[in-house]
Amino acid sequence: MLDRTIPADQPLLVAEHLSKSYGRLQACRDISFKLYPGEVLAIVGESGSGKSTLLQMLSAQLAPSTGTVSYRMRDGVLRDLAALGEAERRFLFRTDWGYVHQDPAQGLRMAVSAGANVGERLMAVGWNHYGKIRDTASSWLSRVEIAQDRIDDAPRTYSGGMRQRLQIARNLVTEPRLMFMDEPTGGLDVSVQARLLDLLRGLVTELGLAAVVVTHDLAVARLLSHRVMVMQGGRVIETGLTDQVLDDPHEPYTQLLVASILPA
Structure with missing residues (x-):
């Protein structure tokens, strides 16, 4: 379900000369890029490279x-x-944007039911019919592979993988145009990661979402993204189509990342 409100050749998100300093420490330095509707960009690098700081600015x-960071609103104006x-x-966060945290507890209300977590976002955009809200929440639980009979259970009773899938449902139920994902598979078992990645890839493609994904895991970048930016020491040192960068990296640092020599 691709977004048709913005022509594909007009960028959805534009970063221009972004820098972030903490005293003498420069966490990000002079970063510029454009993200287009339906495009998935992976920002990769080891811990401390500046990728999470960049995601928070974006x-x-x-x-x-x-x-500056500019976003194209639904009226077509870049703000x-x-x-x-x-x-x-x-x-924007209630409607056009979603944000998937590495720790799902940061993106969920742990003390209320799974259905309430999803329904709360619908109510924030004006839904008020309880039956429709519950039916839609139930449908989305199924879409993220959570049994519908768990709708009244609190997320604290869920496994880590189920919590992450619930966080995804909560974000996607309002059909946002742009998703931010911060290490979406971090901390999960390998088998759970693979299942979650397959689910994410299918939903992103089906909904025509644009997304910015921060990860140290190049397998995540390869599976989810169209384009990769490699960060080191707060700078973008290499960027390009995902397969090109990962199969034929030019920078020595990127070559080390691809060879899995650098720690996460």
Whole structure:
């Protein structure tokens, strides 16, 4: 279900000369790129490379020291996120954006039911019919491979993989145009990771989502993304189509990453 409100040749998200400093420490340095509708970009690098700081700036959770992030609204106008009011940013997160945290407890309300976690997002965009909300929540649980009879159970009773799938359902139920994912398979067993990646790839393709995925796992980048940016020391040192970068890396650091020599 591709988004038709924006022509495919017009970028959805634009980063221009983004930098972030903490005193003398430069976490990100002069990063620019464009993300187009339906495109999945993976940001890869070892711990401390600046990739998570970049994701927080792109999702308006962290103000850049210099540079801008702009987002194309549904009216087609590209807006500087720094110029948006707090209410406008919250509205984006309820409607156009989703954010999948590495720890699903950060993206879920652990004390309420799974159905309430999904239904809460629908109510935030104006749904008020209890039956329709519950039916839609139940349908989405099935789509992320959670048994519908678990709808009234709290996420704290779920396994780690189920919690992550529930977080995905909560984010996707309002059909956002852009997803941010921070190490979406981190901390899960290998078999659970593989199942989750297959699910994510299918949903992203089916819904025509644009996404920015931060990961240290190149298998995640290869499976999910169209394009890769490799970060080292706060800089983007290599970028290109995923297969090109991972099969024929030019930079020595990228070659080490691909060879799995560097630690995660």
